[in-house]
Amino acid sequence: MNTAAMQPSDEAELAEAIRAATGPLRVVGGGTRPVGRPVSGAALSTAALSGIRLYEPGALTLVAGAGTPLDEVEAALAAEGQRLPFEPMDHRGLMATDGAPTIGGVVAANASGPRRVQAGACRDSLIGVRFVDGAGNVIRNGGRVMKNVTGYDLVKLMAGSWGTLGVLSEVAFKVLPAPEAATTLALEGLAPEAALAAMAAALGSPYEVNGAAHLPDGRTVLRLEGFAASVAYRGGALAAHLAEYGAASRIEGAESAALWRAVRDVATFHGQAGDVWRVSTRPSDAPGLAAKAGGRALYDWGGGLLWLLVAEGTDLRAALGPFAGHAVLVRAPEAVRARIAPFPPEPAPVAALTAGLRRRFDPRGVLNPGLME
Amino acid sequence: MDMPKPNPAILGKRARVIARLQAALDPTAVIHDPAETRAYECDALTAYRCPPLAVVLPSTTAEVAAVLQACHEEGVPVVPRGSGTSLAGGAMPTADSVILGVARLREVLAIDLENRAIRVQAGITNLAVTQAVESDGFFYAPDPSSQLACAISGNIAMNSGGAHCLKYGVTTNNLLGVTMVLMDGTVVELGGPFMDAGGLDLLGVVCGSEGQLGVVTEAWLRILPKPEGARPVLIGFNSNEVAGACVSDIIKAGVLPVAIEFMDRPCIRATEDFAGAGYPDCEALLIVEVEGSGAEIDEQLGLIRQIAAKHDPVEFRESGSEAESARIWLGRKSAFGAMGQLGDYICLDGTIPVSELPLVLRRIAELAEGYGLAVANVFHAGDGNMHPLILFDANKPGDLEKAEELGADILRLCVEVGGCLTGEHGVGIEKRDLMNVQYSQEDLEAQMRVKDVFDPRWLLNPAKVFPLASSDTRRSAA
Numbered sequence: 132m133n134t135a136a137m138q139p140s141d142e143a144e145l146a147e148a149i150r151a152a153t154g155p156l157r158v159v160g161g162g163t164r165p166v167g168r169p170v171s172g173a174a175l176s177t178a179a180l181s182g183i184r185l186y187e188p189g190a191l192t193l194v195a196g197a198g199t200p201l202d203e204v205e206a207a208l209a210a211e212g213q214r215l216p217f218e219p220m221d222h223r224g225l226m227a228t229d230g231a232p233t234i235g236g237v238v239a240a241n242a243s244g245p246r247r248v249q250a251g252a253c254r255d256s257l258i259g260v261r262f263v264d265g266a267g268n269v270i271r272n273g274g275r276v277m278k279n280v281t282g283y284d285l286v287k288l289m290a291g292s293w294g295t296l297g298v299l300s301e302v303a304f305k306v307l308p309a310p311e312a313a314t315t316l317a318l319e320g321l322a323p324e325a326a327l328a329a330m331a332a333a334l335g336s337p338y339e340v341n342g343a344a345h346l347p348d349g350r351t352v353l354r355l356e357g358f359a360a361s362v363a364y365r366g367g368a369l370a371a372h373l374a375e376y377g378a379a380s381r382i383e384g385a386e387s388a389a390l391w392r393a394v395r396d397v398a399t400f401h402g403q404a405g406d407v408w409r410v411s412t413r414p415s416d417a418p419g420l421a422a423k424a425g426g427r428a429l430y431d432w433g434g435g436l437l438w439l440l441v442a443e444g445t446d447l448r449a450a451l452g453p454f455a456g457h458a459v460l461v462r463a464p465e466a467v468r469a470r471i472a473p474f475p476p477e478p479a480p481v482a483a484l485t486a487g488l489r490r491r492f493d494p495r496g497v498l499n500p501g502l503m504e
Numbered sequence: 505m506d507m508p509k510p511n512p513a514i515l516g517k518r519a520r521v522i523a524r525l526q527a528a529l530d531p532t533a534v535i536h537d538p539a540e541t542r543a544y545e546c547d548a549l550t551a552y553r554c555p556p557l558a559v560v561l562p563s564t565t566a567e568v569a570a571v572l573q574a575c576h577e578e579g580v581p582v583v584p585r586g587s588g589t590s591l592a593g594g595a596m597p598t599a600d601s602v603i604l605g606v607a608r609l610r611e612v613l614a615i616d617l618e619n620r621a622i623r624v625q626a627g628i629t630n631l632a633v634t635q636a637v638e639s640d641g642f643f644y645a646p647d648p649s650s651q652l653a654c655a656i657s658g659n660i661a662m663n664s665g666g667a668h669c670l671k672y673g674v675t676t677n678n679l680l681g682v683t684m685v686l687m688d689g690t691v692v693e694l695g696g697p698f699m700d701a702g703g704l705d706l707l708g709v710v711c712g713s714e715g716q717l718g719v720v721t722e723a724w725l726r727i728l729p730k731p732e733g734a735r736p737v738l739i740g741f742n743s744n745e746v747a748g749a750c751v752s753d754i755i756k757a758g759v760l761p762v763a764i765e766f767m768d769r770p771c772i773r774a775t776e777d778f779a780g781a782g783y784p785d786c787e788a789l790l791i792v793e794v795e796g797s798g799a800e801i802d803e804q805l806g807l808i809r810q811i812a813a814k815h816d817p818v819e820f821r822e823s824g825s826e827a828e829s830a831r832i833w834l835g836r837k838s839a840f841g842a843m844g845q846l847g848d849y850i851c852l853d854g855t856i857p858v859s860e861l862p863l864v865l866r867r868i869a870e871l872a873e874g875y876g877l878a879v880a881n882v883f884h885a886g887d888g889n890m891h892p893l894i895l896f897d898a899n900k901p902g903d904l905e906k907a908e909e910l911g912a913d914i915l916r917l918c919v920e921v922g923g924c925l926t927g928e929h930g931v932g933i934e935k936r937d938l939m940n941v942q943y944s945q946e947d948l949e950a951q952m953r954v955k956d957v958f959d960p961r962w963l964l965n966p967a968k969v970f971p972l973a974s975s976d977t978r979r980s981a982a
Contacts, residue, residue, distance in 0.1 A: 189752035190858040190888070212758065241700065252700060254708060255677045270950040271943070276855040278674065278889040278927035280663045280712050281935070281942055282969060283951040287676065287708020291701060308758035331618045335642075337732045358758075361800045368797075413697045414619050435619075435699045457702030475702040480692045485704050487957035492950075503703060 136174035142261065142269060142300040148175060149298065150267030155500045158294035160198065160236030163229070164222040167293060167473045167502035169465045177235050180300050183207055185275065191306050192275050194259070197235025197299040204234050208306055216307040217253045218244030218391075224401040226462055235299040241291030244395035245354070248334060248432050249341035250307065254290035259303030262289060262296075265493025270297065277305040288488075294499045296492040310356035314366050315342075315382040315390060318351040318373065323418035323430070326351040329376040330433040331414065336372050338365040344394045345430035352382070354391060399429055400440045406463040408447045410437040412456030423451050446471055474503045505552050505593075505933055508967050508979065510600035514557070514580055521578055522558050525602065528570035533608070535559040544585065544603045548650075549593040549934055551904060556583065556597035563608045565683055565691060565721040572719065573689030575602055581963050582687070584715035586627065586658025589650040591851055592932025594662060594714050594968060606657045609721055612636045621680060621697045622727050626657035626720045630664075633725060642727040645672035648928070649840070657720050663712030665928035670886035671762040671795075672728065674928065676711040681724035684710060684717075687959045697724050709954060714930050715965045717958035731795035734762065736832045737805055739812050740786035740819035744768060747788035748861030750815045751885045754792065755858065757811055759804050764886035765791040765836050768865065771843070771880035771893070772835070778842030781835035784819040790885065791836055839882045840893075848898040850907050851891055854918030855927035858888045867917055868892055875910045889927035890918070916941050931969045939971050948974050 136159055139145040149156065155172030177198035185194040188211040195204055201219065208214050219242040221232060236242075238260070243252035250256070259273035272285035289296065318329055326345040333340045333353045342354030353373075355365050370379045382390055393399070400407050410420060414434030421428035426441040441447060444467050447458050457475040460468060477485060489496075514521070525534045535541055536558040545553040557580070562568045575582050585595040585605045597603050606627035614623040617640055624633060630651040633644040647666035648654055654664070660682065665674040672678070681695030695707040710717050741747040751764055767775070769787050776783055783789060794804040805822055812820055823829040835842075843849050856864050865881060872879040872894070883890040892914055896907035915925050915935065919942045925935045939948060948970055955962065955978075962978045972979075 187857060187859055189756050191755055192857065211756075241705070243700070247699060251673060251677050254705060255673060264950065268946050268950065271947050272950070274922065274924050274942075276857060276888050276923050276927070278665055278669065278855045278884070278887045279924045280665075280674075280928055280930050281924045281926050282931060282939060282948070283954055284663065284676065284709055284712045285950060285954070287705045287711075288954075290708070291705050296704070308756075308760065311758065328618075331620075335617065335620060335729050337641075337729050358800075358803060360803055361796060364797060364799060411698045411700050411702065413616075413621075432699060455696050456698040459702060477703055478693070480686070480690045481694065481703075481706065484692070484706060484957055488704060488954065491953040491957060 136176040138176045138179045140179045142180065142263065145180065145298060145300055146263045146267045146269050149263050149265065149497070152497045154497070156497050158298050158499050160233035160239065161200070161230045163226065163232045164236060164240050165226055165228060166240065166461055168468055168504060170499050170502050172500070175298065177233060177298065184301065188213060191277070192258070192303065193306050194275055194301060194303040195234050196301055197233065199234045201232040201234055201237060209309070212309050213306045214309045215304060216246060216250035216256050218246040218395055219253060220244050221396050225397050225407060234302055238290050238299055238302050239292065239294050245342040245344060245391055245431055248343060248435070249339065254287050256304050257286050257290050257302060258305050260286050260289045260299060261301040262299045264297040265495055265498045273303065275303045293502050295489065295503050296498070298498065312359040312362040313354060313356045313387055314362050315387040316353045316366065316370060316379040317382055318376050318379055320349050321351050321376060323421060325376065326430065327415055327418055327434045329373055332373060333369060334433045336369060338369045338372070340369065342391055342394070343433040345434070347399050347427050347429055352390060354387070394429070394431055397429060397438050400438065403440055404443070405440045406443050406445060406467060407461050408439045408441065408458050409461045410439060410456060410458045411435065412437060412454060416454055420451055420454060443467060448475070472504065506972060507554065507598055507933070508972065510598055514600040517578070518557055521580055524574045524578060525558060525560055525571060528574045529560065529562050529567040533561045533563065544597060547588040547590040547593060547595040549591055549596065549932065552593055552596055552933065554597055554599055556601050556603045557599060559603040559605060561605045561608050565685065568604065568685045568719055568721050569689040569691055571604060572685055572687055576688045576961070576963060579961070579963065581966050583965050584657070584661065584719045586655030586661065587629065587653050589654040590658065590662065590930065590932055592926070592930045592934040594930050594932040596933055598967060604719060606655060606721065613722065616697060617642065619697055620727050621724055623722065623724050624656060626660065626723050627655050630654050630656060630659055637727050638730070641730050643730050644725055644727055645678050646675045656723055656725070660711050660720050660723060661713065661715045662928070662930035665889065667763045667765060667884060670764060670884065671760055676708060678726045679707065679711050679723060680726055682707060682710060682720045683722035685719045685721060687718070687961070687964045692718070695724065714932065714969050716955050716969060717964070732797045733801060734793055734795045735801045735805065735823050736791050736793040736829055737808060737823065738783070738789060738791055738819065738821040738832045739817045740784040740789045741815065741817055742787050744788045744865040745862035746815045747790055748865070750790065750812055751861065752858055753811045754808055755886065757807060759794065759807055761792045761794050761886065763791070763793045763884070766881065766883050766885035767836065767839065768881040770878060771839055771882045774846055774880060775835040775839050775842040778845055779834050779838035781831055783835050786818045791832055836882070843880055843893045843895070847895050849896065850894045850911050852894070852911050852914055853889070853891060853926045853929040854915050854923055855887070855889045856918050856921050856923035858885070860921040861885065861888070864890070864917060864921060868914055871910060871913050871917070875906055877907060877910055888923065912938060933968055936969060937971050945974065952978065
């Protein structure tokens with residue numbers, strides 16, 4: 132369908148490619164997250180805008196070209212005992228894609244994993260961007276320092292904009308030290324309402340829980356990270372705090388890491404037939420929403436993020452009715468994504484703001500047109 | 505500091521504008537007597553003053569919408585105001601503008617402990633948010649030093665930080681949603697009691713937009729469980745460089761203190777004279793605070809002691825009690841008051857990469873010497889957010905201007921080493937004309953395009969953030 136992708140080798144070439152575009156462009160990072168309305172157009176790849184430009188472990192900052200493979204970023208951080216705080220989701224298993232996720236793609240998707248509950252989302256760690264807008268202007272916002280209120284925060288606007296306002300050329304992050312130790316507490320057999328209450332009790336405790344999920348197999352899992360002695364202490368204290376929900380078993384080491392990778396990547400729905408929806412809501416509303424949806428549910432973020440597997444073509448928004456939050460159709464055949472808007476429709480005044488921003492950042496409508504509509 | 509000339513057409517219809525405001529809300533909520541509007545002539549940037557045309561103090565979102573709609577129809581600029589604690593002149597009016605104060609919007613609307621969120625009216629003070637939930641073991645994390653007085657609306661406008669944001673982030677990381685009124689009176693809801701945006705992250709760009717995109721009337725905020733305990737340690741050094749290197753090593757070691765505060769010799773001296781906290785006589789000191797259970801605190805402080813020992817500290821004072829903790833914080837918390845005793849000062853707010861601390865402190869001293877002015881440094885070292893305090897004498901002609909020039913040079917230096925003009929105070933009018941140092945015209949255009957969408961006629965707080973020359977065309981089109 133598409134011929135070989137345009138692959139500008141630097142930001143100036145990227146700007147030139149966008150200025151020269153005469154029709155829609157399909158912006159591609161690693162190509163591992165085909166979310167949203169299908170976009171047809173000439174492929175524009177960021178793959179050659181690659182490489183770590185600056186990494187200062189003592190200042191907890193890293194700057195990289197948008198096309199840098201995520202693996203390369205994570206390996207560089209690991210070598211210094213640091214990591215991206217927000218635990219970006221790898222969509223490949225869920226979306227049945229291959230290729231190498233890029234750091235720019237992570238930002239475009241605002242991909243954030245279980246640690247969102249404590250360390251924030253991708254957008255919270257992102258401290259600077261460079262991008263080219265739809266008119267070919269090169270724009271810089273934020274920088275490489277972690278406290279910066281100089282002018283408007285377009286960094287947040289770019290995170291999760293799926294390449295529709297501009298094509299990222301460079302991204303800068305605040306990073307954090309990787310912990311010395313981690314442990315997972317598991318509670319068995321709680322009904323969703325009880326699981327939500329247990330997770331709320333855990334996240335409302337002073338024990339710094341940084342993962343809280345309720346799995347389709349009935350387990351409710353809670354993660355602690357930090358210095359070894361501290362993790363040991365908090366593990367005991369948290370188990371006592373949650374005694375009314377049953378005795379917590381422990382999952383340690385590689386098994387714990389694998390479990391949270393599986394939560395992060397929604398492994399339980401990999402290869403399963405049906406559409407996958409991602410519902411962001413008030414945690415305590417999640418069990419009710421899951422019941423209305425039917426199908427299978429994975430609760431992450433203490434219930435604030437609900438992954439649902441439902442029959443293909445289900446209009447989940449109609450089934451859920453109005454609620455505090457929104458539902459995004461993440462995985463479905465193209466025909467379904469053409470019929471059911473993958474991104475939630477916005478109330479008219481908000482939709483007008485969104486449309487206004489799109490018109491100004493992409494006046495010709497060439498950047499992933501329609502993807503978020 | 506230049507401000508645009510007031511629009512004579514607006515001044516000419518003053519009575520009509522006031523009548524429309526009185527019709528839009530409870531007439532007692534409209535202040536127009538010049539003796540009373542003077543109370544609103546400036547914020548905490550007191551060097552610049554100008555009484556507004558009128559002041560309105562609405563009590564509901566609907567009243568805010570009615571006021572904005574009336575001003576929009578009349579083409580009158582509106583300057584939103586929280587508690588007026590901006591150090592950047594963010595709430596400074598012009599003579600042809602209406603101040604919209606949110607001081608009467610201060611209710612707690614909902615406390616949702618189960619979901620760790622609170623919904624408040626935006627005029628509530630920062631500290632009152634924590635007070636509403638602390639008996640249940642929760643707190644609201646951003647803690648600007650004006651937290652007793654400053655309003656959440658102002659925190660959202662400026663994306664305020666505080667001493668503890670090294671661990672907990674700034675306002676934008678703790679803001680879940682807002683109810684906001686656009687300049688034409690349209691009410692929008694952005695975000696809510698959930699953790700991300702379904703479409704474009706409009707909430708993210710509203711936070712920190714300095715009251716130029718809309719007037720926030722209500723907010724959903726994230727609240728956090730209080731830690732079991734917290735304890736500071738005070739470490740003294742014989743040079744700024746060594747103290748800076750120690751900060752970097754602590755961060756690299758994997759300890760994540762809630763705060764790392766830095767004071768240099770001039771500041772230590774001033775606060776000792778003022779507060780007598782018993783600080784050592786040294787070139788630089790750090791206050792590092794860690795959290796957790798007693799044993800966890802001991803472990804972290806032990807690690808910090810090991811790291812500090814490599815830097816040959818002249819003092820390492822670990823707090824052993826509440827009283828000792830209070831004493832360690834006493835000097836830091838009195839620093840601004842202490843400097844005020846010495847004379848007038850300008851407080852800067854640039855941020856730099858932590859690795860550049862030693863260089864920047866040295867260059868600041870050299871610049872200050874060149875101007876013949878004294879500078880004291882007290883700041884959040886963990887995240888590189890500096891607060892150089894430039895001392896001057898307001899009664900000496902030309903001294904303020906000289907201090908401002910030195911301030912501008914220091915901020916240029918911050919940008920030069922990879923930092924920024926403002927870490928938590930905002931641009932306002934104070935740093936407006938330095939924006940070109942950090943951003944290209946294209947960068948600023950991109951930001952102004954956002955304002956074009958939210959406020960096409962540029963009536964909301966129009967003379968702030970962007971250099972007047974850059975925003976002139978847009979403002980005069982209004």
